[in-house]
Amino acid sequence: MIIVYTSKTGFTKRYADLLAEKTGLLAYPATKVPRELEKEDILYLGWMKVGKVQGLNKVQREKIRAVCGSGTGETAEPDPETVIARNDLAKIPFFYLRGGCFPLKEQKGVDKLMLTAFVRMLKTREPQDSKTEEAIRIIVEGFDGVKAENLEPVLQWLQEEGEWRQ
Ligand SMILES: Cc1cc2nc3c(=O)[nH]c(=O)nc-3n(C[C@H](O)[C@H](O)[C@H](O)COP(=O)(O)O)c2cc1C
Structure with missing residues (x-):
């Protein structure tokens, strides 16, 4: 298995690099997978834009064994079910x-x-609860939520699949 990712501003790449470092799996941007590895199974990571995991169409769909989507919310937005259906x-x-x-x-x-x-829309949302305020602040001020511990479920899955041994 190899790690393949699409990252526009570097946050998703950091997760791909952390995973590669931890597991020894090789990681490549979706546009730079070496020809000789094109038959490998893929753990795919992509940044999300309006609930769409970016770059999924750049790799062979049948090779993808699992997908990680990175976004700014505390949980997948709009919500996990929509993201799963939309992708x-x-x-x-x-x-x-x-x-x-x-x-x-x-x-x-x-x-x-x-x-x-999006910020303009969020500002008109009723009620202006703390979640909405946080979403606005993150976009306006910037935010870094990358943490190695967020990868635990992915590492667990890799272990269950026999792709990595701790
Ligand atoms: C135009 C645009 C739309 C976005 N839409 C979403 C979204 O629907 N859900 C989400 O969680 N994050 C969304 N984001 C946030 C990015 O997915 C998030 O910042 C991601 O971690 C960036 O990864 P990258 O640095 O690898 O490109 C959006 C960002 C941009 C610029």
């Missing part, structure tokens, strides 16, 4: 990994427009 992941394990983001003023292009619109 067609009903038949394989899905793990959510809390990633992070750079402050809104450092974002560029379409991403900045989308996040600005």
